[in-house]
Amino acid sequence: MIWPNPANGRRATQVLTALALAFGLGLGPVAPLPAAAQAQGPAAVKAERVERRPVADTTPILAELVATTRSEVATRTAGIVSEVLFRVGDAVEAGALLVRLDRDLIDIRLRTSQAALEAAQAGVAVSEAQMRLAVQAFERQSQLRGSTAFSRGQFEDLEASVAQAQSELTRAAAQVARAEAELSRAEYDRRHAEIRAPFAGIVVAKAAQPGSYIALGAPVATLLDIGALEIEANIPVKLIGAVREGLAVEAVFQDGPTTEAVVRSLLPVETQTTRTRPVRFAVDLTAIDPARLASGRSVLLKVPVSVPREAVTVPKDALVQARGGWMVFVVEADKAVPRTITLGEPVGARMEVLSGLEPGEIVVVRGNERLRPGQPVTATLVPPVDRAPEAAATAPAPGRG
Known part of the structure; x- marks a missing residue:
């Protein structure tokens, strides 16, 4: 084919070079870039250093x-379900109200317990008064010991009265403790008549319906975090x-x-x-x-399947498919130099390199799809893949010193 003019000839050479890289045509050595192309300035690319990393098959x-965390949310008190405030699939926050039980009977028990506590406390007051009277009579009779007014029989009767009054006071105090416990239980039942989510999650099952009776410890919902x-x-x-x-x-x-x-x-x-x-x-x-x-x-x-071993790796983004294999562009003296490599096993977002590269060399990872062999480049180092981000820097050209 005869090109009409030298400018078209140079353009054709560039096109054929690009096709050769893209399809692995293997056109052989490529002539250096024309001066006009080089005058456009170096291509800006992103690059990474070749690393040696531990890998394992x-x-x-x-x-x-x-x-x-998966839980069947259970009731802490028995009762009739008044309201169900959730649906299967709802996302609920910790402490969200799920079910409300009817509290009429609970309120009756609460008032009954309060009245029983007041009665028990009044019984203690009566027993304490009787105890004081019995002690005073006993002490007066004790002071008459040794006189003609002292009666042995009356002294023993008053001593028995003190013991009886002490026993009545102890029983009254026990009734107060029992009434307090019953009141605490009634308050507990009233407080837990509202069943709440113990943690934030998704409702995956529903076991309570309005009007149904829920026994103590029965589940109302299944919650998944x-x-x-x-x-x-x-x-x-x-x-x-x-x-x-x-x-x-x-x-x-x-x-x-x-x-x-x-x-x-x-x-x-x-x-x-x-x-x-x-x-x-x-x-x-x-x-x-x-x-x-x-x-x-x-x-x-x-x-x-084995103990980790050390291997040279490169990012997958650095790979360019060539005829019969793979290649990368290595930055040498501020130029993109193609390098044929042999690949091993994948290592996350990187590939093991069996031959063709050494640790520390710089390979292009962004912009390599537009590069031509020997093209001037300005390479900016980026954080290695699978590593913590680092401040980007302009890659020094190998051999610059």
């Missing part, structure tokens, strides 16, 4: 979300050796994001039929739509 284990979900997985015994408390694994939700789950506890229970042990994982679910959270929802865990 993993196997998928099907697990599920489980609720750490979706803010306290964790993952439970039955791990094969042969893999338990690689699982320990604090171990972080990748958790993949169907039609949802990938997040991190951390081993919280290895339960000391083994199922003989399946040769597995239940393991509980703490998981951060803030990135998942609350409407999609449910106890029993399936989640896939990537559990290690």
